[in-house]
Amino acid sequence: MLALAVVLPLAGCATDSGSPDTAPSASGSSAVGGGTATAAPEVRAQLRVGGDIRQYLLHRPPAQAADGDGNGDGPKPLLIAFHGRGADAAELRAKTRLERAATARGMLVAFPEGLGHGWGAGAQATKQRPDPALDVRFTEALIKHLVRTERADPDQVYVAGFSNGGSMALRMAAERPALLAGAASVSGQLPTGDAAVEPTGPVPVMVVYGADDPVRPLAGLPSPPPDPEEPILPTRSARDSAAAFAAAGGAGEPVTREEKGYDRTVWRLGKDDAPGGDRRSGGTVQLLVVDDAGHTWPGSTVPPPEGFGPVSKALDATDTILDFLTDPGPGH
Numbered sequence: 001m002l003a004l005a006v007v008l009p010l011a012g013c014a015t016d017s018g019s020p021d022t023a024p025s026a027s028g029s030s031a032v033g034g035g036t037a038t039a040a041p042e043v044r045a046q047l048r049v050g051g052d053i054r055q056y057l058l059h060r061p062p063a064q065a066a067d068g069d070g071n072g073d074g075p076k077p078l079l080i081a082f083h084g085r086g087a088d089a090a091e092l093r094a095k096t097r098l099e100r101a102a103t104a105r106g107m108l109v110a111f112p113e114g115l116g117h118g119w120g121a122g123a124q125a126t127k128q129r130p131d132p133a134l135d136v137r138f139t140e141a142l143i144k145h146l147v148r149t150e151r152a153d154p155d156q157v158y159v160a161g162f163s164n165g166g167s168m169a170l171r172m173a174a175e176r177p178a179l180l181a182g183a184a185s186v187s188g189q190l191p192t193g194d195a196a197v198e199p200t201g202p203v204p205v206m207v208v209y210g211a212d213d214p215v216r217p218l219a220g221l222p223s224p225p226p227d228p229e230e231p232i233l234p235t236r237s238a239r240d241s242a243a244a245f246a247a248a249g250g251a252g253e254p255v256t257r258e259e260k261g262y263d264r265t266v267w268r269l270g271k272d273d274a275p276g277g278d279r280r281s282g283g284t285v286q287l288l289v290v291d292d293a294g295h296t297w298p299g300s301t302v303p304p305p306e307g308f309g310p311v312s313k314a315l316d317a318t319d320t321i322l323d324f325l326t327d328p329g330p331g332h
Contacts, residue, residue: 082165122195202249204328210293261314
């Protein structure tokens, strides 16, 4: 069962300082239509998926950005952005400013809320998450809903995320490659071990990772410490995560080059020999290892929690990711 429960416009939420938890009363609500020019630019909405009511923030682009002729009714690219573990949609929005960069490109951007402030990024059932595929189905339902109600373009659907949310974005790319036109992860890796997620087809993917990440090391976390609230999943290294997508996409040997403040490794996806899914010629899988960066979003102006390490200013992860997703060729 999939149904919209309620949509609330959020006054003052276009800025990073606005709090999405201070939504107006239901008397100020409006039904979602086709994403017209008169619709509220930002809403908090609820979507019923099965027996759960899930929440998300939605940012709509201005009509002029969505459609060059001023008609905001045309199909729009869609970005789904997953927050990190212990955080929420508002925190990711403030840290990344993804809604500003995405809407300037004429993209819809949705920030879904994870259950218990986290995501089921791994394939293993746990006490806290007995249904390990729940968030995959929620994401599929959210995409379908936004295609229907907001005229999101089903051929231009992207996912991105940070940390646990980055791993969730990689899971979607691994298990639903035909659904997505691209995926990006910052400080998130593919789960391994009993929770392993394996890429199943070609899709452009970018992994951005801090070289000095103290929380989720660049080399992976094969034996994570126990967590009393929710198990921390073992992960592959950042490079092995990217290489798994390259292999699933029929890529050849990678090329690595030094750029100012980071190293970029690029695999070109194969045109004819990628196993499974649709063939995507010209796309790439990329790994960006950022110097002097911790478990943080490069280019962010929001200070990270204590113990997360430094924020690199050598790279603007937000623009870099969106440039890649909209043009995933070797030039980016």
